[in-house]
Amino acid sequence: MFLCAIGLRFAQSKTERERKPTEQVSPAPNAATQNIAAPAKKEDPVFKGLKYRPIGPFRGGRSLTASGIPGDLNTYYFGSTGGGVWKSTDGAMTWTSLFDKEAVGSIGSLAVSPSEPNIVYVGTGEACIRGNISHGDGVYRTLDGGKTWKNVGLRDTRAIGKLIVHPRNPDIVYVAALGHPFGPNAERGIFRTVDGGKTWEKVLYKDENTGGIDIA
Incomplete structure (x- = not known):
């Protein structure tokens, strides 16, 4: 042109x-x-009247990830790079912090299971490299909408850029792990679990200096 x-x-x-x-x-x-x-x-006249506005959580900090629930217009999850996971059940009028009891607060990615909305996976440690990032310690899962969490592995990835859950099976999850942001390590690349995080298989790996940051 x-x-x-x-x-x-x-x-x-x-x-x-x-x-x-x-x-x-x-x-x-x-x-x-x-x-x-x-x-x-x-x-498009459908979107003509829409305007962006801040909906919180205020002072929640910088964010790389958020998710809603298909068919539920009121429930949302928000992941902060320094403040953990937050949840709203009233269309973002109010937010509740869900991750205060865990050892890390940096969230790189979160995903709600499309088939079981109470199951949410969180990848800790942001993969957006900058001078003041904090690392994570793997993948967490909740079975009760965020009331309780369990670390389900990949503890040495430190920085997770993306995770996705199978649309029909909440036990199948893919993770793109950057790995150590400023040095080599083996636990990086693309991982898959078929048993809800009990075991992980490295399905794509180049070398100890190359990580994954996105997957679709």
């Missing part, structure tokens, strides 16, 4: 030099000029 526009301008300049100063040049319509002149696409 950029090259086409430049080529058109050069062609016009050459023609203008060959014509008398009083003549006006109207370039023939082509793909480049038609695209430039085309009106902007109208906004």
